Amino acid sequence: xxxxxxxxxxxxxxxxxxxxxxxxxxxxxxxxxxxxxxxxxxxxxxxxxxxxxxxxxxxxxxxxxxxxxxxxxxxxxxxxxxxxxxxxxxxxxxxxxxxxxxxxxxxxxxxxxxxxxxxxxxxxxxxxxxxx
Numbered sequence: 001x002x003x004x005x006x007x008x009x010x011x012x013x014x015x016x017x018x019x020x021x022x023x024x025x026x027x028x029x030x031x032x033x034x035x036x037x038x039x040x041x042x043x044x045x046x047x048x049x050x051x052x053x054x055x056x057x058x059x060x061x062x063x064x065x066x067x068x069x070x071x072x073x074x075x076x077x078x079x080x081x082x083x084x085x086x087x088x089x090x091x092x093x094x095x096x097x098x099x100x101x102x103x104x105x106x107x108x109x110x111x112x113x114x115x116x117x118x119x120x121x122x123x124x125x126x127x128x129x130x131x132x
Contacts, residue, residue: 003027003071004103006034007051011073011105014038014051023074025051027093029064052086056093067093070100070114079103079110087118096121 001009003026011024016039023039037054052072059067070090074080079102082090090100096115103109115121 001034003034003069004073004101006036007071007073007103008105010036010038011051011075015040017041018043018045021074021076023051023072023080025055025070025072027052027055027059027067027071028069029059029062030066030068031064033059033062033064035059035062035064050083050086052082053089056089059093065093068098070094070098071103072100073103073105075105077104077106079108081112081117087114088121090114091118091121091123 006026007024011022014022016022018041026034026036028034035055035058037051037058039048039051041048072082081102091114094114098114100112100114100117101109
């Protein structure tokens with residue numbers, strides 16, 4: 001199964017009764033395993049969870065901490081990029097050159113990278129000497 005197919009499949013499990021905007025995400029860990037996540041809404045906004053965050057949580061729960069590829073799909077007119085918080089989450093576990101494929105259920109795609117989605121990202125190097 002391709003990463004995009006995994007994202008497409010998990011999108012169907014999204015819990016989106018308020019927006020009806022289902023999103024599916026899949027990340028490939030360094031081991032090659034695929035981890036999937038879907039958005040989960042809550043009537044008390046903003047207490048929901050993004051699809052990308054769910055896929056990352058599944059990867060970490062399985063014992064991996066590095067992702068090497070990302071796919072996100074939504075039923076939208078054009079490919080939907082991750083929100084700002086998810087861009088930072090992807091940057092935490094991936095590299096700048098990590099490929100990200102954004103897609104729509106209608107077949108449109110946009111290829112990018114974590115670095116292009118989050119230039120000038122905050123990373124652990126900024127914490128060097130913290131407390132000095």
